[in-house]
Structures are given as C-alpha cells and as structure tokens.
Amino acid sequence: MINTKRMKNKKIYNYILLGVLFVLLLILPFCVNIFFSQSDDQRSLFISSGAYNGTPCPYLVFEGYIYGAIISTLYKINNNIEWYSVVSWTLYLISFLTIGFSIVRLKINEMLKGLLLLTFSFIHFYMCIHPQFTILASELAFASFVLLIQAKNKKYYATAFVLFFISTQIRTSAALLPYMILFPIFFLSNNYKKAIGSLSCLCIIGIASFATDNIMYNHSDEWKHFNTYNDARGLIADNPQSAKLLSTIENPNQKKEYELLVKYRFFDTNILTEKEIVDYANTLKQQRLETIRINIHNYYQMYKSLGGITLIITILWLLFVSLKKRHYSTVFFIISCLIMFIIANITIMSMSFPKERVLITLIAALLLSCLYIGYTKKIAYLNTFLCINAIILMFYFGRTNYQTAKSINEPLKLKNEVEGMLNKSKSEKVLMLVPSCLDVEIFSASKSPIAYKTIFQGWMYHWPLAPKGYGNFKTLVDGIPMLVNKSAVEQLDIIEDMIRQNYKISVDRHAIAESENYYLIQFTSK
Numbered sequence: 001m002i003n004t005k006r007m008k009n010k011k012i013y014n015y016i017l018l019g020v021l022f023v024l025l026l027i028l029p030f031c032v033n034i035f036f037s038q039s040d041d042q043r044s045l046f047i048s049s050g051a052y053n054g055t056p057c058p059y060l061v062f063e064g065y066i067y068g069a070i071i072s073t074l075y076k077i078n079n080n081i082e083w084y085s086v087v088s089w090t091l092y093l094i095s096f097l098t099i100g101f102s103i104v105r106l107k108i109n110e111m112l113k114g115l116l117l118l119t120f121s122f123i124h125f126y127m128c129i130h131p132q133f134t135i136l137a138s139e140l141a142f143a144s145f146v147l148l149i150q151a152k153n154k155k156y157y158a159t160a161f162v163l164f165f166i167s168t169q170i171r172t173s174a175a176l177l178p179y180m181i182l183f184p185i186f187f188l189s190n191n192y193k194k195a196i197g198s199l200s201c202l203c204i205i206g207i208a209s210f211a212t213d214n215i216m217y218n219h220s221d222e223w224k225h226f227n228t229y230n231d232a233r234g235l236i237a238d239n240p241q242s243a244k245l246l247s248t249i250e251n252p253n254q255k256k257e258y259e260l261l262v263k264y265r266f267f268d269t270n271i272l273t274e275k276e277i278v279d280y281a282n283t284l285k286q287q288r289l290e291t292i293r294i295n296i297h298n299y300y301q302m303y304k305s306l307g308g309i310t311l312i313i314t315i316l317w318l319l320f321v322s323l324k325k326r327h328y329s330t331v332f333f334i335i336s337c338l339i340m341f342i343i344a345n346i347t348i349m350s351m352s353f354p355k356e357r358v359l360i361t362l363i364a365a366l367l368l369s370c371l372y373i374g375y376t377k378k379i380a381y382l383n384t385f386l387c388i389n390a391i392i393l394m395f396y397f398g399r400t401n402y403q404t405a406k407s408i409n410e411p412l413k414l415k416n417e418v419e420g421m422l423n424k425s426k427s428e429k430v431l432m433l434v435p436s437c438l439d440v441e442i443f444s445a446s447k448s449p450i451a452y453k454t455i456f457q458g459w460m461y462h463w464p465l466a467p468k469g470y471g472n473f474k475t476l477v478d479g480i481p482m483l484v485n486k487s488a489v490e491q492l493d494i495i496e497d498m499i500r501q502n503y504k505i506s507v508d509r510h511a512i513a514e515s516e517n518y519y520l521i522q523f524t525s526k
Contacts (some may be wrong), residue, residue: 011104014113018100021121025096028128029089034442035411037130037357042438042445043460044133045084048072051451052460053467061230061459063133064169064209065216085442088131091140091166096124098143098163102150106375109383112390119390122397129404131442137174138361140167142368145182148198149372161201168209174361176206180344181365184336188376222464229274230459232281237265237458238352239284240294248283253501256494264434264491265458268473271502288350295349302354306363307396310389314370321379330377337369411439415450417515421483422449424513425520429467431455431482433491455480474503481512481522492521499523 028034036042040062043052048071050056056075058068074083103116127135140163147160167175179202186195218224236242242262249255257272258280284291303311315338322330344362352358371389374382418437422430432454440448455461455470462471469475473495476482484492492509499505506526513520 011110014104014110014117017114017117018097018104021100021117022093022097025093025121025125025128028125029443032129032405032408033412034085034128035130035439036442037132038134039436039438041084041088041131041133041442042440042451043456044068045082045442045445046451047465048084049075049079049082049446049451051446053465057465059217059463059465061217061463063171064213066209066212067166067169079446082443082446085445088133088136088442089128091136091170092124092128092131094163095136095139095143096121098159099139099146102146105150108375108386112383112386115387115390115394119394119397122394122401126397126401126404129401129408132357134171134174134357135360137167137171138178138357138364140164140170141175141178142364145178145185145368149185151194151198157198157201161205164202165205165209168206169213172206172210172213174358177344177358177361178365181337181340181362182369183340184333185369185372188333188373220464225274226462226464229277229462232274232278233261233265233459235281235284235351236261236277238355239291240298240353241284241287241291245280245283253498256498260491260494264488266433266461266491266495268498268502269462270472270474271498291351292346292349295353299345299349299354299359302356302359303363306356306359307393308363310392311363311366311370313392314367314385314389317385318370318374318379321381322377325380327377327379330373330379333373334370337366337373341366412441414517415439415441415448417517418483419449421513421515421518421520422453425453425481427480429453429455429470429480430520431457431470431476431480433457433482433484433488435485435488454483473499474505476523477503477505477507477525478523481520484519484521486517486519489519496523 036045044060044063046052047057047060048068050072056072056079058065058072060068071083071087074081074087099120100117103113103120106113106116124139127139144160144163144167147156147163151157151160164175183199186199189195217227246255246259246262249258253271254276257267261267261272261277315334318334319331322328322334341362348358367389371386373379374385379385414437430453432450434457436456438450438456440450445451455467460466470480476495477499482492496507496509499507507523508526510522510524511519512522
C-alpha cells in the first residue's frame with residue numbers, strides 16, 4: 001500500500017515536471033529572440049502575411065494549400081499578430097505535450113521517466129530555438145504515432161489523425177518519413193485489424209492532402225510550368241554534383257547562367273529556359289549512384305555530429321540481447337525498421353546533400369522504433385539502456401543548446417545592418433542577392449522592410465504571384481537596386497556581362513550605399 005502511494009507521488013512529480021517544462025517552452029519567445037533556421041519559413045511568412053506582394057496569400061509552395069489558406073485568412077482578420085509564427089509555435093506546444101504525456105504513461109521506472117522527459121525537452125528546446133517547418137511536420141507525425149500506438153478510445157484516434165493531417169499540410173514528405181521507418185511497429189502487438197485500420201486511415205489522409213495540394217498548385221498552365229521549373233531547380237540546388245555539370249555546357253552564356261543558378265540561385269529565364277533547367281536536372285538524376293557515393297562520407301559526418309552513436313549502440317544491444325534469448329521475432333522487427341531506414345537514406349542520398357532537419361528525423365524514427373520494440377518485448381536491462389541513451393542525447397543537445405544560446409543574438413546585428421541598407425534606398429523594392437539575410441525575429445517578421453521591400457532570388461523570383469516587372473536581367477537596368485554581400489560581388493560581373501551580351505545594353509555600376517558587409521548597387525544604362 002505504501003509502495004503504491006509512493007509510486008503515485010512519483011508519477012505526480014513527473015506531471016509537475018512536464019508542466020514546468022511546458023511553461024518554460026511557453027515563455028521562451030518572451031525571453032530570447034527566435035529566428036527560423038531556414039529561409040523558406042521566412043518566405044512562407046512573408047507570403048502568407050501579405051507583406052511580400054500586398055495581399056495575404058495561401059500559396060506557400062512548400063507547404064499545403066489548406067494550411068496556407070488558414071494562416072492567410074487569420075492575417076486578413078488581424079494582421080497585427082504574426083499568425084504564421086503563432087500557429088507554428090502552438091503546434092510545437094501541442095506536439096510537446098502529446099509526446100510528453102506518452103512518456104509519463106510508460107510503464108517504466110518513474111525516475112527514468114523524469115530523465116526521458118528532460119532529454120526530450122532538451123531536444124525540443126533545440127528545435128524551438130531555431131524552428132523549421134520540416135522539423136515541425138515530423139514532430140507532429142511522431143506525436144500522431146505515439147497516440148496511435150497508445151490509443152484507448154476514439155478520441156486518441158481522432159486526435160492522431162488530425163495531427164497527421166496537419167503534418168502532411170505542413171510538409172508531406174516530412175510527415176511520411178517517420179512512418180516509413182515506424183511502419184513495422186504497427187504489427188508488434190499482433191492486432192492486425194488495428195494495424196491495417198490505422199495505416200489505411202493514414203494513407204487516405206495522406207492521399208487526400210496530397211490530392212488537394214496537387215489540384216490547387218496546378219490549376220493553371222503558369223503554375224504547372226512553375227512547379228516543373230521549381231522541382232528541377234530544387235534538385236540542382238541540393239545535388240552535390242551540380243557544379244560538375246559546368247564542364248559539360250558548351251554555350252558560354254548558358255554556362256554563366258548555370259553557374260549563377262548553382263552558386264547564387266539566380267538566373268534569367270530568357271537565357272536559361274525551363275526546358276534547359278529540366279534537362280540539367282534529368283542529367284543529375286541519371287547519376288544517382290555517383291551522387292550516393294559522394295554523399296556517403298558527408299552523411300556519415302553529419303550523423304556522427306548529431307549523436308548517431310546512440311543508434312549504433314541501440315541496434316547492437318537489441319540484436320545481441322534478442323539473439324541471446326532467441327527472440328527471433330524481435331530481431332525481425334529491428335531489421336525491418338533498419339531496412340526502411342537504409343532505404344530512406346539511399347533515396348535521399350541519391351538526390352541531396354545531408355540536411356540536419358532530415359537526418360534528425362531519421363535518427364529519431366529509428367531510435368524510437370528500436371526502443372519501442374525493446375519496451376514492448378520487455379528486453380532485459382531496458383531501464384539501464386534507456387538511461388544510457390537519455391544521458392548521451394541530453395549531453396549532446398545540452399551542449400548544442402548552450403552553444404546556440406551564446407550566439408542567439410548574432411543574427412540581430414546582421415538584420416539591423418540589412419534593414420538600415422534597405423531604408424537608404426528610395427526605390428520601392430530592392431533585389432536581395434545570395435547570400436541573403438532573412439533572419440528576422442519570427443514574431444515581428446512581416447513588419448520588417450526585409451519582408452515588404454525586398455524581391456528575393458531563387459524560386460520566389462519566378463513565383464507566379466510575385467510582384468510583376470522583375471522577371472529578367474533587363475529589368476535591372478535603370479530599375480531596382482540590388483543588395484549584394486561583399487563576399488559575393490562576382491555575381492554582379494556575370495549579370496552585367498549577360499546584360500551586355502544578350503540585351504546589347506552597356507551599363508554602369510553605382511554604389512548607392514555601403515555597410516560593413518553589403519553594397520547597395522544600381523545598374524544604369526550608358
């Protein structure tokens with residue numbers, strides 16, 4: 001009786017710990033400046049808020065139409081609130097609580113639960129200090145998964161499916177990636193009816209979300225052409241072999257344009273056409289095996305830096321204990337998840353250099369699958385092993401959070417410098433060349449001149465709803481000024497040369513303003 005009372009008290013302590021961690025996460029934006037880790041989040045915010053092209057817009061390109069429609073509608077109702085960031089942060093809080101409660105409900109030592117909660121909070125705080133929509137989509141997918149495997153009634157299922165739908169709307173590939181590796185886990189309990197039912201519902205939701213986006217993002221020829229171009233552009237931008245194609249291009253103008261595309265995400269569609277970009281992308285697709293070979297070392301290094309040692313320890317330990325006890329079904333499930341993990345890596349390696357946000361998702365999915373197998377099969381020394389994993393991960397993310405906290409305000413200096421340069425321009429718009437500065441604090445981003453006064457290169461330069469009149473290099477002559485980083489002024493030479501050769505216009509280059517890291521440049525015709 002006394003032991004039962006003590007256990008209940010310890011469980012209450014973990015609920016209190018979860019509550020304290022939740023409050024810390026809730027007040028985090030009021031304590032530190034939060035910046036998105038990747039520029040696509042800022043671009044989505046600028047588009048959905050209407051800061052970029054004057055009207056709140058649901059077409060966020062890399063995020064679902066329904067998700068974009070909800071956020072843009074909220075901006076139309078009240079544009080004094082940074083809805084893109086508020087919604088994202090709310091979803092982070094929901095995923096944190098969902099996964100946190102699932103940890104508290106585990107049937108393991110209460111002190112170990114507390115350690116797991118602390119470890120998870122270290123990881124989650126790292127994600128929240130530099131939020132990114134791919135990570136958010138993956139975390140919501142994980143939250144839906146833990147609800148499904150612990151489901152006791154219809155409310156669990158309904159909540160899980162809603163979270164998964166939101167996840168697919170934020171980033172479909174990021175929502176599906178965890179489930180690809182976690183797929184075998186559904187059959188651990190031998191309740192095949194439940195497994196098939198859950199997976200069928202997930203498939204229906206995923207297909208419905210994808211179909212909606214496919215219809216809305218291909219409703220006109222202009223959008224179809226943009227999507228074709230953007231897919232090819234993305235593959236070229238992410239592929240480690242892109243620069244090697246330069247030696248195969250004979251046309252000097254196209255060669256320079258392709259160099260601009262690879263190095264600086266900028267080109268003129270009158271010189272480098274959609275068809276040519278697609279052809280270059282197809283050439284890279286034909287070299288997938290070589291891309292994988294090149295990426296092996298790069299992926300290994302990033303996995304190592306992300307604490308991938310925990311994966312190796314986990315898999316070897318589970319296999320050793322399972323084989324020793326002749327638990328061959330456990331070995332089968334571990335190997336099944338490992339095979340899915342390898343397939344996912346090979347697929348991504350054939351297209352892209354390693355990205356932290358993707359590899360973190362893969363590590364989390366395989367680690368979760370292995371640990372859940374050990375938990376379900378009651379593997380020996382589970383508590384000891386969970387403790388070792390938790391300490392390793394807490395050490396890694398604790399160190400990373402400390403390093404991040406030391407440099408948390410560094411983007412402010414660059415942001416203030418860029419805003420000062422933009423305000424010096426009398427032009428309504430300024431073209432920001434790569435490397436660009438989009439580091440605007442997430443809860444006030446749309447009010448920055450970076451949001452409403454800048455034309456961005458990359459996919460936004462050719463986005464069908466982008467501000468008109470800035471489609472090619474000719475528009476830069478006696479047109480909008482360019483903000484260029486001093487480390488990347490060589491692209492101005494290429495652009496100037498392209499204008500002279502393709503449009504037969506000679507230009508002068510004028511420095512309107514200069515700061516520590518940037519020039520504000522204007523091209524004028526001679």
